[in-house]
Amino acid sequence: MQDLTEALIELIRFTSTNLPNDVEKMLREAREKEDKGSAAQGAIETILQNVELSRKNSTPICQDTGTPIFLVHYPEGWSARKLKEQIRNAVAEATKKSYLRPNAVDAIYDKNSGNNLGDDNFPSIHFDEVEGDELTVELMLKGGGCENVGAQYSLPNNQLGAGRDLKGVRKVALDAVQKAQGQGCAPGILGISIGGDRGTGYFVSKEALFRPMEDDNANPDLDKLEKQLTEEANQLGIGPMGFGGKTTVLATKIKGMHRLPASFFVTVSYMCWANRHRKMTVRGEEIKYE
Amino acid sequence: MKPITLPFTEETIRSLQVGDPVALTGVMITGRDAMHKWMSDTFIKKTRQPQGDDLEVYEAIKKLLVGSAIYHCGPVVAGLDTKQYKFVAAGPTTSTREEPYQGDVMKHFNIRGVIGKGGMGAKTSAACQDVPGVYLHAIGGAASLIAQRVTKVLGVYKLDFGVPEAMWVIEVKDFPAVVTMDAHGNSLHADIETKSKAALEKLLAA
Ligand code: SF4
Numbered sequence: 001m002q003d004l005t006e007a008l009i010e011l012i013r014f015t016s017t018n019l020p021n022d023v024e025k026m027l028r029e030a031r032e033k034e035d036k037g038s039a040a041q042g043a044i045e046t047i048l049q050n051v052e053l054s055r056k057n058s059t060p061i062c063q064d065t066g067t068p069i070f071l072v073h074y075p076e077g078w079s080a081r082k083l084k085e086q087i088r089n090a091v092a093e094a095t096k097k098s099y100l101r102p103n104a105v106d107a108i109y110d111k112n113s114g115n116n117l118g119d120d121n122f123p124s125i126h127f128d129e130v131e132g133d134e135l136t137v138e139l140m141l142k143g144g145g146c147e148n149v150g151a152q153y154s155l156p157n158n159q160l161g162a163g164r165d166l167k168g169v170r171k172v173a174l175d176a177v178q179k180a181q182g183q184g185c186a187p188g189i190l191g192i193s194i195g196g197d198r199g200t201g202y203f204v205s206k207e208a209l210f211r212p213m214e215d216d217n218a219n220p221d222l223d224k225l226e227k228q229l230t231e232e233a234n235q236l237g238i239g240p241m242g243f244g245g246k247t248t249v250l251a252t253k254i255k256g257m258h259r260l261p262a263s264f265f266v267t268v269s270y271m272c273w274a275n276r277h278r279k280m281t282v283r284g285e286e287i288k289y290e
Numbered sequence: 291m292k293p294i295t296l297p298f299t300e301e302t303i304r305s306l307q308v309g310d311p312v313a314l315t316g317v318m319i320t321g322r323d324a325m326h327k328w329m330s331d332t333f334i335k336k337t338r339q340p341q342g343d344d345l346e347v348y349e350a351i352k353k354l355l356v357g358s359a360i361y362h363c364g365p366v367v368a369g370l371d372t373k374q375y376k377f378v379a380a381g382p383t384t385s386t387r388e389e390p391y392q393g394d395v396m397k398h399f400n401i402r403g404v405i406g407k408g409g410m411g412a413k414t415s416a417a418c419q420d421v422p423g424v425y426l427h428a429i430g431g432a433a434s435l436i437a438q439r440v441t442k443v444l445g446v447y448k449l450d451f452g453v454p455e456a457m458w459v460i461e462v463k464d465f466p467a468v469v470t471m472d473a474h475g476n477s478l479h480a481d482i483e484t485k486s487k488a489a490l491e492k493l494l495a496a
Pocket of ligand 1: 062063064065066142143144145146147183184185272273274381382383430431432
């Protein structure tokens with residue numbers, strides 16, 4: 001089996017230092033929409049300068065390089081156990097090179113491991129065997145500030161008048177954005193899952209965030225809700241960094257699941273503007289990054 | 291942007307209003323959860339005896355903090371093995387976690403500026419009026435840009451807290467921030483919270 005450690009270090013560097021173009025494009029559009037000379041416009045201007053600088057100097061876009069979340073889709077013949085080892089080695093090495101900040105803290109003894117390797121769940125790695133001969137590794141760096149403002153609702157929610165339908169989903173999602181204020185480094189991106197149990201709810205809400213910024217949802221009902229939520233969230237006036245302004249949410253991505261008859265969870269993962277996710281494709285000797 | 295040299299004069303602090311963009315130049319110290327808890331437990335509430343180099347560090351940072359600023363930041367630092375430290379990424383971290391300590395720490399050390407992101411609560415706002423001081427909101431995530439404005443790392447204390455939690459003494463030039471809590475009791479965060487709540491209620495009723 002091929003040793004991908006070096007290629008994985010490059011994936012981490014690329015993800016941490018080079019913001020995807022579609023995110024940057026939306027930030028540029030947002031800058032034009034904000035009032036001239038406002039704190040909101042100044043914030044986006046600083047963000048855009050920062051994005052350029054990080055790309056040029058190959059330094060982390062944000063110092064909180066978050067939880068590294070890997071989604072590995074491997075064809076038959078690869079060993080998940082060995083891939084996991086390579087990913088962990090790459091994470092430790094990328095930390096040494098300052099592409100990642102040491103972020104793994106023992107929750108019981110409050111000790112930082114220093115190399116981003118924690119227990120079995122840190123970094124977070126998910127495997128899925130696929131058909132064909134291409135191996136893909138997707139990586140997301142999910143920051144702590146925005147992770148803290150994520151929320152899970154159990155419907156019905158009487159306080160918000162949210163029932164077990166898409167209207168109810170809309171209500172709790174808007175509530176989550178209002179509660180988050182600027183704390184998740186707005187403007188943010190909403191990853192929402194509907195259904196599942198509590199655990200899969202959070203996982204799938206993050207999976208939704210891997211989608212391109214400007215794509216449409218294949219489900220027309222969810223597509224409509226995504227666009228509506230983005231527009232209505234922006235009517236809240238929270239703005240970049242919570243300074244007030246027109247841009248609070250850049251995009252919304254929703255995924256539906258099955259649920260237990262007794263449960264109806266709506267899970268909102270909030271992703272900060274530093275929406276760092278990248279993909280690496282391995283085909284024989286050829287390795288591609290996007 | 292209003293250029294300001296650290297330490298702040300009382301006059302400068304009183305002239306600042308919510309919404310003012312500023313550019314800071316001078317010496318400040320980074321500090322987050324571990325530092326605030328250590329300061330509070332060891333020197334303010336005194337629930338813990340000073341140990342190791344605690345007293346030495348206390349004396350050293352006391353001089354640096356008077357009239358100056360504390361920055362809620364857990365940086366990525368290069369040169370750890372050679373001690374030729376250089377900030378690589380240094381954006382702000384969420385400030386509310388320090389709300390239980392911040393007001394007392396400001397008063398104890400006479401700190402006039404608290405820099406972070408997300409704003410703080412009533413206790414810190416009260417301290418801003420007392421000391422007087424301001425809360426300055428840096429641009430969350432603008433880590434490379436802010437690191438570039440850190441012209442020099444002058445030293446580090448309590449590195450055993452871990453790199454993000456240690457107290458880094460830094461010299462900055464034109465550090466960008468926005469005043470979101472002033473010395474007159476105003477808070478942009480409280481304003482936006484109220485306005486967005488009203489907007490949400492309207493949307494939910496529709
Ligand atoms: S929320 Fe995102 S941009 Fe903000 S500090 Fe955390 S990782 Fe960085």
